[in-house]
Amino acid sequence: MNYYNEIKNQIINNEITKKVKDYSKNKSDLNTYYNIGKLLFEAGKHYREGIIREYSIKLTNEFGKGYTQSRLRYFRRFFEVFSKCPTLSDELTYSHYCEIIWLEEIEISYYIKISIEQNLSVRNLRQRIKTNEYKRLDENTKLKIINEEKSKVTDLVKNPIIIKNSNNYKIISEKILQRLILEDIPSFLDELGSGFTFVRNEYKIKIGDVYNYIDLLLYNIEFNCYVVVELKITELKKEHIGQIQVYMNYINSNLKTNKQDKTIGIIICKKDNKFIMEYCSDDRIITKEYELMEL
Numbered sequence: 001m002n003y004y005n006e007i008k009n010q011i012i013n014n015e016i017t018k019k020v021k022d023y024s025k026n027k028s029d030l031n032t033y034y035n036i037g038k039l040l041f042e043a044g045k046h047y048r049e050g051i052i053r054e055y056s057i058k059l060t061n062e063f064g065k066g067y068t069q070s071r072l073r074y075f076r077r078f079f080e081v082f083s084k085c086p087t088l089s090d091e092l093t094y095s096h097y098c099e100i101i102w103l104e105e106i107e108i109s110y111y112i113k114i115s116i117e118q119n120l121s122v123r124n125l126r127q128r129i130k131t132n133e134y135k136r137l138d139e140n141t142k143l144k145i146i147n148e149e150k151s152k153v154t155d156l157v158k159n160p161i162i163i164k165n166s167n168n169y170k171i172i173s174e175k176i177l178q179r180l181i182l183e184d185i186p187s188f189l190d191e192l193g194s195g196f197t198f199v200r201n202e203y204k205i206k207i208g209d210v211y212n213y214i215d216l217l218l219y220n221i222e223f224n225c226y227v228v229v230e231l232k233i234t235e236l237k238k239e240h241i242g243q244i245q246v247y248m249n250y251i252n253s254n255l256k257t258n259k260q261d262k263t264i265g266i267i268i269c270k271k272d273n274k275f276i277m278e279y280c281s282d283d284r285i286i287t288k289e290y291e292l293m294e295l
Helices: 003-020 022-047 050-063 069-082 094-100 105-117 122-130 139-146 174-183 185-192 238-254 274-279
Strands: 161-165 196-207 210-220 225-231 264-269 285-294
Touching: 003 022, 003 050, 022 050, 022 069, 022 094, 050 069, 069 094, 094 105, 094 122, 105 122, 105 139, 161 174, 161 185, 174 185, 174 210, 174 225, 185 196, 196 238, 210 238, 225 238, 238 264, 238 285
Parallel strands: 161 285, 225 264, 264 285
Antiparallel strands: 196 210, 210 225
16 A cells, blocks of 8 residues: 555545535544545554655655654644544644544543533643643542443542632742632632532621521532532631531522422642541532642
């Protein structure tokens, strides 16, 4: 087989398809780059790695820029991954796939899933990978992803949660922590998982004759429940559990309707305290560390 001529034909056919059928540009790109990758993979078995350099020079002479050795290696990797990995979806672009093809198979599956479900741009996807989002999921959640099991609202909360320290504060109080979250609320909601929406901060409730303020009140659309978030700059303490339970019970009694699920509580603290977690029997309360990321 003349591998080079086959690669040329793939490129030419793709250019024709994109000019005639604008709606199918992305699908044509994916198919073309996959097929080129396959041809490069097979050619490499016959002619070794030097064939990449040779074809890069020839393709550049015939078609101009865009066929560097690096790009041809990406085509080959693209084929290697998706010949034995998740099915290609034309809901994502080749640029999306370039961000993930060097990751482990299960990570690739995860990032494809969230990219499609949350309509992530390439830039958004790159940021998620940069912050090691998949690696910050707990092991039970990873098993659910592998086994394609249904997740709970608390499964996809990352640990630690990344909070951007946009002003590089050196001393962090609970008010400053809340301010940092509110400065980029979309990123914070992404850290919690999917389906979270912001209701308000410092949500005012009256318990007896005393007014209290919930740090953040959220709602999860997918799981149809309110979410109470409390921020602590210390390690988790027994009284924090009692406090958030009171707030959750208030929301259940005064805001939740019969058609909504029970309120979830999330405590974001400076450091996990394993003893307190064992002491707490309410599985609707989860605790997560936070990590400040300076910009």
